[in-house]
Amino acid sequence: xxxxxxxxxxxxxxxxxxxxxxxPEASGRSGAPVHPGEPREPAPGAPLHPGEPRDLDxxxxxxxxxxxxxxxxxxxxxxxxxxxxxxxxxxLRGSGSRDPRVRSPGPGAGADAExxxxxxxxxxxxxxxxIVVGQLWGLMVALNAWQEHHNDQVVLLxxxxxxxxxxxxxVWRAAPRDR
Amino acid sequence: MSxxxxxxxxxxxxxxxxxxxxxxxxxxxxxxxxGAVGVAVGLFRRHGGGTAARxxxxxxxxxxxxVAFRYPGADDRAVAIRLADGRLVGWSxxxxxxxxxxLWRSEDGLLECPCHDGVFDPATGEVVAGPPPRPLPRVELxxxxxxIWAVGTG
Numbered sequence: 001x002x003x004x005x006x007x008x009x010x011x012x013x014x015x016x017x018x019x020x021x022x023x024p025e026a027s028g029r030s031g032a033p034v035h036p037g038e039p040r041e042p043a044p045g046a047p048l049h050p051g052e053p054r055d056l057d058x059x060x061x062x063x064x065x066x067x068x069x070x071x072x073x074x075x076x077x078x079x080x081x082x083x084x085x086x087x088x089x090x091x092l093r094g095s096g097s098r099d100p101r102v103r104s105p106g107p108g109a110g111a112d113a114e115x116x117x118x119x120x121x122x123x124x125x126x127x128x129x130x131i132v133v134g135q136l137w138g139l140m141v142a143l144n145a146w147q148e149h150h151n152d153q154v155v156l157l158x159x160x161x162x163x164x165x166x167x168x169x170x171v172w173r174a175a176p177r178d179r
Numbered sequence: 180m181s182x183x184x185x186x187x188x189x190x191x192x193x194x195x196x197x198x199x200x201x202x203x204x205x206x207x208x209x210x211x212x213x214g215a216v217g218v219a220v221g222l223f224r225r226h227g228g229g230t231a232a233r234x235x236x237x238x239x240x241x242x243x244x245x246v247a248f249r250y251p252g253a254d255d256r257a258v259a260i261r262l263a264d265g266r267l268v269g270w271s272x273x274x275x276x277x278x279x280x281x282l283w284r285s286e287d288g289l290l291e292c293p294c295h296d297g298v299f300d301p302a303t304g305e306v307v308a309g310p311p312p313r314p315l316p317r318v319e320l321x322x323x324x325x326x327i328w329a330v331g332t333g
Contacts, residue, residue: 121197128204135211142218147225147275147313154219161215168208172201 124171131168135161226255226271226316231331238326240267245283247272250318250329257318258283258290259327260301269318269329270304276311290315 142157217223231251240246240261250257256272260283270290272281279294289307290299297309304315317333 121201125197125201125204128201128208132204132208132211135208135215139211139214139218142215143223144312146218146221146223149225158215158219161212165208165212168205172205 120175124175127171128168131164131171135164138164226273226332231329234329235325236269236320236327236329240327243285243288245285247283248329251332256280257329259318259320259329260290262302263288266302267320267322267327268301268304269320270299270301270315271318271332272315274311275306275313275315276309281315 138157138160142154142161145151145153145157234248234250236248236250236259237246240259242261242263242265245258245260247256247258249255250269257269258272258281259267259269261267270281272290273279274281274292274294274297276292276295276297279292281290281292281297281299283301284291288301290301291297292299292309292311295310297311298307299305299311299315300307304317306312306314318329319331319333321328321330
């Protein structure tokens, strides 16, 4: 593809440019058709069809628009312009089944819509985690008691385990406003 | 995209929610309770119940001598020791830490598990050093004119 620098001295209207008589060999670099009858190459950022908005690519330096365009096919996120997979961490996606056209989760995404309910959920997780730690300890003590033939202690620890599980289930289910 | 917006997007895409964590914890709790039921109903094997067939261990043991044997089952390692004071004691030779073999060290007068340096007192079976959590289970011995016999487990 021919490359043309509109800021340089080789522009179509510049002296010695493509339009200048006596310099036909420079027409390939200036965007003018090499062969008669070919259409002129559009200016960088210009719409291909009349009426289209101008291409606003933030990666393009207006002073040197051709550089980013030249490198565009070789960029890591080439072809992903509208997929939502660009950015610093393009691999950090969720299930992979999202609509690729959705580029932003929207305002407030990731924040707690109801802080009180979220705090209750955190507290319930903490309570059940504590119960599980206690159950681990209880199971260890019960195994020792069983090996030492302390059967009454084993029965007591069995009651402790069942009661702990009942409390864990109650804490899990006790959320009338939870979704 | 700003760092904050990137963080929000990652949080919004998190596949495991806090409610999932809560459900997982309750499931673990159920598993632990089931394990306790298994312990209570006797799913786990333990040494001895006081009843076992009589088995001959040795004809005689001199002070400081020990003999290894299997009792009450063919897979239950045990050791009989004649202490320096003449007492005859028998212990399970399965370490209460991780079930390695417990060996008699006559030069030290101790029972030692070489796997993790657990040490037991041969007179009482109590843990002297190392990681074992329980003393060694006792093997009841009897001595008569025919020799030394294992008669039960304690």
